[in-house]
Amino acid sequence: MSNFPIEPIPDISRFIKPSAAWDIATFSLFGLGGTLLGGETGFLTGTASATTAVARSPPEQRERIEDAFRLFQADILKRQLSMVESQVHHKEKIHSNTESWEGESSWDKLKNQAAGMASSLKSG
Numbered sequence: 001m002s003n004f005p006i007e008p009i010p011d012i013s014r015f016i017k018p019s020a021a022w023d024i025a026t027f028s029l030f031g032l033g034g035t036l037l038g039g040e041t042g043f044l045t046g047t048a049s050a051t052t053a054v055a056r057s058p059p060e061q062r063e064r065i066e067d068a069f070r071l072f073q074a075d076i077l078k079r080q081l082s083m084v085e086s087q088v089h090h091k092e093k094i095h096s097n098t099e100s101w102e103g104e105s106s107w108d109k110l111k112n113q114a115a116g117m118a119s120s121l122k123s124g
Helices: 020-056 060-091 106-124
Strands: none
Touching: 020 060, 060 106
């Protein structure tokens, strides 16, 4: 028939025999991978759903959402500003380095600007 010699197949059953260690490793890795994949998929679909929900909402509701988001951003900026101010005041820096040409410090200008943004959003 063929000119190739016939070789017996080696017994590899001892290598593919189930063990508790391999089961734990397999289930752990598949579980972790599924959790990460599911979490990322849920995040992306949730973001897409929220985006379409806001886009389809009535204009006055969309304005309220956008205003709330702007107020949130202003609040974050205020908190960052207060953190930076506390760091600057704790470090005994030379006061003349932070002075602007008008005599008002740049931190005070930024603080007043953020407060003005927040008050214009609240009043509107």
